[in-house]
Amino acid sequence: MSSSATSSNEPEPTDGLKAFGAVLKSFRKRAGYTQESLAEEIGYSVHFIASVEQGRRFPPPRFVDQCEVTLDAFGTLRLAANQLSRQRGLASWFRQWAQLEQEAVALSTYECRSLPGLLQTRAYARTLFVNQLPPLGDDQIEAQLEARVERQQLLTERPNTAYSFILEEHLFLRRVGGHEVTMELIDHVLGLAERRNIEVQVMPVVRESHAGLHGPICLLETPEHKWCAYSEGQRSGQFISNPHEVSVLQMRYARMRAQALTFEDSVSLLKRMRGAA
Secondary structure: OOOOOOHHHOOOOOHHHHHHHHHHHHHHHHOOOOHHHHHHHHOOOHHHHHHHHOOOOOOOHHHHHHHHHHOOOOOHHHHHHHHHOOOOOOOHHHHHHHHHHOOOOEEEEEEOOOOOHHHOOHHHHHHHHHOOOOOOOHHHHHHHHHHHHHHOOHHHHOOOOEEEEEEEOHHHHOOOOOHHHHHHHHHHHHHHOOOOOEEEEEEOOOOOOOOOOOOOEEEEEOOOOOEEEEEEOOOOEEEEOOHHHHHHHHHHHHHHHHHOOOHHHHHHHHHHHHHHO
């Protein structure tokens, strides 16, 4: 999800999510599992299970099915999860994407407007929320900020997921939030780039041939090796599953990976930008 997403694009601890979390916790304890032992049994992190139980994460279908079987929940967890699909709090198009994102084996993102939410620092994200129009209240800003930080756990919770980011150089040159915010952001991106499963490429400001001029691209590969995408506008987004449309976006993303700086050169550029500040 890009940083321009509205509040409806972020998971919120709605009553429905909290209720599902309470039901999951009850069945977990009934079956004699701790969060740690259940995490080991079903292949999810302890933090992920805790987040679902606290109503801060939407439970993806695979997670629900595994918990249903492991905890012998009599179909209760599936029923509770189905009720979530009718809860407000996420736009329908993004709810589907958010569920898939939590189990993706590959996630590719090109952004030309602002740093993707997964890569943002608190200070950078706060600046974006503060400058949003119509203006947000303080409580709304804090809620969205916490939701964004929570979502960023994906980068550490899923070390086997391959993350690829293509970022326009001007996103750093714009200095959203000021000098200090930008320097912290560059340090943060460089730190993430040290992880084996995260690749960051920078698209130079001067590039005569550019396959991404139609806007941002988000691509995702599911555990079943199916690909989907989404496209996000100013105040709405579209989930894309049509194979032809996804293929077009894959073609453009692949071309951009060749047009952008290599991973090594991108890291070198960011270090130079950091040192020249």
